[in-house]
Amino acid sequence: MEQTYVMVKPDGVQRGLVGEIISRIEKRGLKIVALRMNVISETTAKEHYGEHAARPFFPSLIEFVTSGPSVSMVVAGKDAVRVMRAVNGATNPVDAAPGTIRGDFALDVGRNVVHASDSPDAAAREIAIHFKDSEIGKYSRIDEVCLYE
Ligand code: DAT
Ligand code: MG
Numbered sequence: 001m002e003q004t005y006v007m008v009k010p011d012g013v014q015r016g017l018v019g020e021i022i023s024r025i026e027k028r029g030l031k032i033v034a035l036r037m038n039v040i041s042e043t044t045a046k047e048h049y050g051e052h053a054a055r056p057f058f059p060s061l062i063e064f065v066t067s068g069p070s071v072s073m074v075v076a077g078k079d080a081v082r083v084m085r086a087v088n089g090a091t092n093p094v095d096a097a098p099g100t101i102r103g104d105f106a107l108d109v110g111r112n113v114v115h116a117s118d119s120p121d122a123a124a125r126e127i128a129i130h131f132k133d134s135e136i137g138k139y140s141r142i143d144e145v146c147l148y149e
Contacts, residue, residue, distance in 0.1 A: 002077065002078065002079060003033070004080040005073070005117045005122075005126035005130060006072075006117075007072050007114065008021050008070060008071040009064070009070050009112070012114060015105070021071075021114060022073075028077075028083065029078075030076065034131050035073045038070070039066065040072075042062060047129050048126060049062065061110070064110065072130045072131070074127055081119060081120055081122075086100070088100060088114045093109065
């Protein structure tokens with residue numbers, strides 16, 4: 001099963017959206033195999049968003065994502081990377097379709113509530129930044145016999 005890294009950013013935590021977001025992930029059929037709430041360090045944030053280091057919004061992005069607790073998850077399932085990107089919706093919430101997390105709960109690109117890895121390579125890199133192997137659990141969901149052909 002493919003794995004991806006998902007974060008409920010500090011705005012999502014402060015707005016009380018953690019349960020709603022986890023519920024959407026679970027209802028889609030994806031399996032949460034690791035989960036933690038913490039305030040990520042500046043070092044971790046800069047490593048996580050390293051590809052954007054030269055962008056003008058980088059300093060405010062790092063300040064925001066380290067400004068309070070966030071919820072980090074490893075999410076597993078068929079095509080988990082692509083499915084989670086679709087569940088989250090477009091980066092700019094103005095362009096995000098209704099029914100997506102960003103399309104239902106956000107307006108500003110700098111406060112877009114959630115993160116998900118954009119490729120399997122990025123997922124492997126981001127999972128390794130935020131979790132040790134020993135923190136990722138293995139279990140079967142009882143509905144997997146219905147979810148998968
Ligand atoms: P995504 O989070 O959909 O993977 P991204 O990797 O392009 O999007 O950008 C990472 C985050 O940086 C994004 O969630 C919000 C912020 N961001 C992106 N483009 C921005 C912009 N033009 N102005 C302000 N913040 C931006
Ligand atoms: Mg990205």
